[in-house]
Amino acid sequence: VHTTSSFRALSYGFAVHADDAGLGRRVDDLFAALRDPGPIEHCYTLTSVMSPSAPVGGRSCASARVDVTRDGHLVAECQRAPDALGWLLWDVNRSAAEASGQHLLFHAGAVQADRSGVLLAGPSGSGKSTLCAALALAGLAYLSDELVALDLDTGWLLPYPKPITLKPGPGISALRDLDPARSDALTEPGAGADEERHVPVGDGGVGRIAGPCAPSFVVLPCYQPGAPTTLTSLTQTQAFMQLATNIVNFKKLGDAAIVALGALVARCECAALTMSDLREARSLVLDFVKAPVLEVDRGR
Amino acid sequence: VDAEWPDRNSVPRRRPGSAGVELDDNLAVYDDVGQHLILLNAGAAAVWERCDGTTSFRDLVAGLTRAHSGESPSAIEEDVWRTVRQLAEMGLVDDAGEDSTPG
Numbered sequence: 001v002h003t004t005s006s007f008r009a010l011s012y013g014f015a016v017h018a019d020d021a022g023l024g025r026r027v028d029d030l031f032a033a034l035r036d037p038g039p040i041e042h043c044y045t046l047t048s049v050m051s052p053s054a055p056v057g058g059r060s061c062a063s064a065r066v067d068v069t070r071d072g073h074l075v076a077e078c079q080r081a082p083d084a085l086g087w088l089l090w091d092v093n094r095s096a097a098e099a100s101g102q103h104l105l106f107h108a109g110a111v112q113a114d115r116s117g118v119l120l121a122g123p124s125g126s127g128k129s130t131l132c133a134a135l136a137l138a139g140l141a142y143l144s145d146e147l148v149a150l151d152l153d154t155g156w157l158l159p160y161p162k163p164i165t166l167k168p169g170p171g172i173s174a175l176r177d178l179d180p181a182r183s184d185a186l187t188e189p190g191a192g193a194d195e196e197r198h199v200p201v202g203d204g205g206v207g208r209i210a211g212p213c214a215p216s217f218v219v220l221p222c223y224q225p226g227a228p229t230t231l232t233s234l235t236q237t238q239a240f241m242q243l244a245t246n247i248v249n250f251k252k253l254g255d256a257a258i259v260a261l262g263a264l265v266a267r268c269e270c271a272a273l274t275m276s277d278l279r280e281a282r283s284l285v286l287d288f289v290k291a292p293v294l295e296v297d298r299g300r
Numbered sequence: 301v302d303a304e305w306p307d308r309n310s311v312p313r314r315r316p317g318s319a320g321v322e323l324d325d326n327l328a329v330y331d332d333v334g335q336h337l338i339l340l341n342a343g344a345a346a347v348w349e350r351c352d353g354t355t356s357f358r359d360l361v362a363g364l365t366r367a368h369s370g371e372s373p374s375a376i377e378e379d380v381w382r383t384v385r386q387l388a389e390m391g392l393v394d395d396a397g398e399d400s401t402p403g
Contacts, residue, residue: 236324237339244337250337251335255318255330258329261321262328
């Protein structure tokens with residue numbers, strides 16, 4: 001049995017026990033950027049379960065599944081280890097959002113350019129994880145690709161450096177084209193070409209990890225295959241209304257949410273990014289946030 | 301909301317504790333009853349901000365008429381009446397003389 005380090009996802013502390021040591025080490029690698037010496041409040045188990053299956057070719061055989069539980073309650077029964085990691089990550093995200101409701105939570109990614117926080121907000125499929133990964137490969141520091149917390153007292157973005165989740169599709173090959181030397185970091189053991197993959201961040205993964213930072217920019221990406229890649233400034237009203245649709249806990253916070261959101265758009269430059277070409281989109285964002293050119297080959 | 305409300309003696313009041321956020325020329329307000337985010341244009345925002353629970357509808361109209369002296373007072377009163385009703389229907393305004401939304 002492999003017991004992982006203790007981790008903290010925003011306000012949610014957890015650890016994982018896996019009876020498959022290899023799977024446990026993979027969890028340790030994936031969540032390395034979330035290591036935290038604080039108390040373990042919740043415990044996941046990944047348990048391999050052998051079950052007999054129908055005879056094949058006259059021979060009986062057994063197949064293994066992986067059960068994911070949290071605090072003894074079943075989260076999912078998975079046919080394959082990558083699926084178990086996906087469910088684990090899903091439940092950690094969900095639980096982190098639930099435990100961190102004192103913050104304004106966005107369905108968003110975020111990176112840090114120099115000292116400026118950049119919020120990348122959008123619904124599922126908008127390309128925010130791919131864009132986060134592209135910006136992290138360019139040297140910007142990483143906060144999150146899916147759930148961003150804004151501290152209501154300070155107005156700062158808080159890091160939740162979960163592994164980057166990349167959906168199957170052209171985004172992965174576009175990322176490899178951006179940085180062929182690090183394409184190994186974009187692979188996940190056991191994941192097929194048509195499956196989502198989870199990319200570790202920080203040491204041994206993609207990008208470096210940001211600390212809490214004041215937001216200065218908001219980008220609202222929208223992946224549109226075939227459309228020209230453009231970045232368009234937004235008024236405060238436009239940014240506010242679009243960001244509001246990406247707040248996870250609006251109803252819980254009520255007026256406090258709109259006050260914090262108003263302060264956010266007042267202090268940030270805001271833009272909508274329509275993207276089909278990842279390299280071009282990354283260049284536009286880097287120009288917008290005035291990031292120094294680090295590892296980006298913009299001339300290609 | 302009563303069909304006749306507000307009358308000239310009514311005292312419209314913003315929902316206690318509600319916050320408005322200025323955005324460009326607009327004002328965003330959260331309706332925690334219907335749990336809607338409502339964007340008011342400049343005209344509606346001016347009415348909402350004057351619904352302070354002490355100013356009567358008559359005085360509210362008079363103030364806005366002075367601020368827009370080139371426009372017809374009766375047209376302003378009709379606009380303000382319609383706006384106050386809409387704000388009440390959205391849960392953003394009630395009557396200071398009532399415990400809850402009029403009607």
